[in-house]
Amino acid sequence: MSNKERQGDFYAGSRLLNPLSGITGLPIDQVNFLACQLFGIAISIPFRKLLDPRTTNPKVRHAVELVVGLAMAYFCFQYHILHVIVQCGICYLILLFGPAKWMPTLVFIVAITYLSVCHIYRMIYDYGGYTLDITGPLMITTQKVTSLAFALYDGTSRDEKKLTADQKSQMIKKCPDPLTFWSYIFYYHGFMSGPLAFFSDYLDFIDGSNFLGKKGPDGAQTTSEAREPPNPMPTVARKVGESAIFGVLMLCQPIFCPWDFLMSEEFYTNYNFFQRLTYTFITMSMCRPKYYLAWRLADAVNNAAGLGYRKSNEVLKDDWDLLNNIDIKTLETCDSLKINIDSWNKQTSLWLRRIVYDRAPESFRVPLVFMISAFWHGFYPGYYLTFATGTLFTFAARQVRRNIRPLFIGQDQRTQKFLYDCVTFFFTRLANIYMVAPFVLLEIWASLRLYTSLFWFLHIGSIAIIIFFTFIKPPKKDKGAKGQ
Incomplete structure (x- = not known):
C-alpha cells in the first residue's frame, strides 16, 4: 500500500x-x-x-x-x-x-x-x-x-x-x-x-x-x-531553516525507503532476518524528520509571536526553548531509553507527568502513563502495541541500569565504561525503532507479522532480563536498612 x-x-x-x-x-x-x-x-x-x-x-x-x-x-x-x-x-x-x-x-x-x-x-x-x-x-x-x-x-x-x-x-x-x-x-x-x-x-x-x-x-x-x-x-x-532541512529529508523517505514496504510480500519473502531488521531500522529512523519538521516549525511560530521565552534568573540569558517539543541532539545520541523517550514530544511527556504520573499511586504510574498516552493518540492497535512494548522495555532498561551499569563504573574502568556506553547507545537506537514500528504501521496484523519476522527478539530479551533480576538473581537487600 x-x-x-x-x-x-x-x-x-x-x-x-x-x-x-x-x-x-x-x-x-x-x-x-x-x-x-x-x-x-x-x-x-x-x-x-x-x-x-x-x-x-x-x-x-x-x-x-x-x-x-x-x-x-x-x-x-x-x-x-x-x-x-x-x-x-x-x-x-x-x-x-x-x-x-x-x-x-x-x-x-x-x-x-x-x-x-x-x-x-x-x-x-x-x-x-x-x-x-x-x-x-x-x-x-x-x-x-x-x-x-x-x-x-x-x-x-x-x-x-x-x-x-x-x-x-x-x-x-x-x-x-x-x-x-x-x-x-x-x-x-x-x-x-x-x-x-x-x-x-x-x-x-x-x-x-x-x-x-x-x-x-x-x-x-x-x-x-x-x-x-x-x-x-x-x-x-x-528553526525555520532546520524545518526546511527536515522537510527535504521527509520528502526523501518515500523515494528511498518507504515505510509501507514493511507491509509488502516482497519484504518477507526476499529479505532475511538481518536485512529485515536493517531496513526497519533505516525506514523507522527516516520517519522522524516529519515530526521534527512539524514541531520545529510550530516552535518557530510560537517564538515569532513572543511565546516560548524561558524565564530565568540569569538576566542576560536568551532562551527560546520553553516550548521546544523535541531535543533532537539528545534523542539521536543518548544511551538511555528513558532519556530517549523523555526527549520526544516533551510537552506531552510533561503533561502526562503533571496530570497522571505525579498524582497516581507509585506502583501504577508507568502503566497508567502509557495507557493514557495510548488513549490520547487514538485507538489504532499499533499504538497499544507500541506503548505496551515501551512499558516492557522501560522496566527492562531499569533492571539493566540498576544491576549491570554499576559493574562498569569505577576509577579504573574507563575502557569498560566506554564499551558499556557504546552497547547501550546501540540498543537504545534499536529499541526505539523496534518499539515505534507498530505506531507507524497502525494495523495489528501488519505489526504482529513484522515482530514475528524478527522473532520477537527484543521482547524475549526484555522479559528474560526482568525475570532474571527479579526472581533468579534479585538485588541484595541492605540488612542495616532492613533492621531499621
Missing part, C-alpha cells in the same frame, strides 16, 4: 490553495498547514511590535489571538472547528460549576471521551489515513483543558503545603473569564500543532511576565526589572 493510498479524500478545509497543491505535489491538507504556519510567522511580527505587552491591554492581545486563531482554524478545518467548541465549552462549564473535588476528573473524562469518539469516527471513515483533520487540534485542546483543570484544582481546593514546587508554579487561583479561556484554546500560533503551552506560561506571555528579570526573595516576579523583550527572529530563522 503506497503512502498516496493512505491519504483520505474527506478533507474539510479550504481548497483555495489547490493550484499550489498541484504545483508542489503535496496534498491540500499539508499545503494549508504549511501556509497557515508561515502566515503565523508573518503576522507575528506586527503582533509582537504593535501589541507590545508593556503598552497593550491583555484583553486586546487575547482578542487578537482569538480572532486570528479562529480564522486560521476555519481555513484549515471549516465547520469541524465546532468539535473544539463543543469539547472545550462543556469542559469550561465544568470548570465554572462542577463540584470542586471532582472537577479535574470530570474535565479529564469529558475531554478524553470526546477526543476518543472523534478518533473512532476518524477510523471508521478513513482507516489508516494520514490526512490532517480536527483530531490533531483536539489532542492539543485536551491537554489544555485538563492541565488547566488540575492547575485550578491545585490553586483553589488543595492545601498549598501539600503541593510540589512544580504544582505551586502552575496553580491558578480563579477560573479564567471567557475571553481568556477561548484565547488560550484558539491562540493562532499554537492551535494547528501545538505544542502545549501550560496556562500559566500563556498568561505570562500575554501580560509580558515572561520577559521579566530576576525574581524577588519571595519568588514573585518584580515588574520593576522588566527589560526590553529579546528579539526572537534569529532563533525563528534558525
Whole structure:
C-alpha cells in the first residue's frame, strides 16, 4: 500500500490553495498547514511590535489571538472547528460549576471521551489515513483543558503545603473569564500543532511576565526589572531553516525507503532476518524528520509571536526553548531509553507527568502513563502495541541500569565504561525503532507479522532480563536498612 493510498479524500478545509497543491505535489491538507504556519510567522511580527505587552491591554492581545486563531482554524478545518467548541465549552462549564473535588476528573473524562469518539469516527471513515483533520487540534485542546483543570484544582481546593514546587508554579487561583479561556484554546500560533503551552506560561506571555528579570526573595516576579523583550527572529530563522532541512529529508523517505514496504510480500519473502531488521531500522529512523519538521516549525511560530521565552534568573540569558517539543541532539545520541523517550514530544511527556504520573499511586504510574498516552493518540492497535512494548522495555532498561551499569563504573574502568556506553547507545537506537514500528504501521496484523519476522527478539530479551533480576538473581537487600 503506497503512502498516496493512505491519504483520505474527506478533507474539510479550504481548497483555495489547490493550484499550489498541484504545483508542489503535496496534498491540500499539508499545503494549508504549511501556509497557515508561515502566515503565523508573518503576522507575528506586527503582533509582537504593535501589541507590545508593556503598552497593550491583555484583553486586546487575547482578542487578537482569538480572532486570528479562529480564522486560521476555519481555513484549515471549516465547520469541524465546532468539535473544539463543543469539547472545550462543556469542559469550561465544568470548570465554572462542577463540584470542586471532582472537577479535574470530570474535565479529564469529558475531554478524553470526546477526543476518543472523534478518533473512532476518524477510523471508521478513513482507516489508516494520514490526512490532517480536527483530531490533531483536539489532542492539543485536551491537554489544555485538563492541565488547566488540575492547575485550578491545585490553586483553589488543595492545601498549598501539600503541593510540589512544580504544582505551586502552575496553580491558578480563579477560573479564567471567557475571553481568556477561548484565547488560550484558539491562540493562532499554537492551535494547528501545538505544542502545549501550560496556562500559566500563556498568561505570562500575554501580560509580558515572561520577559521579566530576576525574581524577588519571595519568588514573585518584580515588574520593576522588566527589560526590553529579546528579539526572537534569529532563533525563528534558525528553526525555520532546520524545518526546511527536515522537510527535504521527509520528502526523501518515500523515494528511498518507504515505510509501507514493511507491509509488502516482497519484504518477507526476499529479505532475511538481518536485512529485515536493517531496513526497519533505516525506514523507522527516516520517519522522524516529519515530526521534527512539524514541531520545529510550530516552535518557530510560537517564538515569532513572543511565546516560548524561558524565564530565568540569569538576566542576560536568551532562551527560546520553553516550548521546544523535541531535543533532537539528545534523542539521536543518548544511551538511555528513558532519556530517549523523555526527549520526544516533551510537552506531552510533561503533561502526562503533571496530570497522571505525579498524582497516581507509585506502583501504577508507568502503566497508567502509557495507557493514557495510548488513549490520547487514538485507538489504532499499533499504538497499544507500541506503548505496551515501551512499558516492557522501560522496566527492562531499569533492571539493566540498576544491576549491570554499576559493574562498569569505577576509577579504573574507563575502557569498560566506554564499551558499556557504546552497547547501550546501540540498543537504545534499536529499541526505539523496534518499539515505534507498530505506531507507524497502525494495523495489528501488519505489526504482529513484522515482530514475528524478527522473532520477537527484543521482547524475549526484555522479559528474560526482568525475570532474571527479579526472581533468579534479585538485588541484595541492605540488612542495616532492613533492621531499621
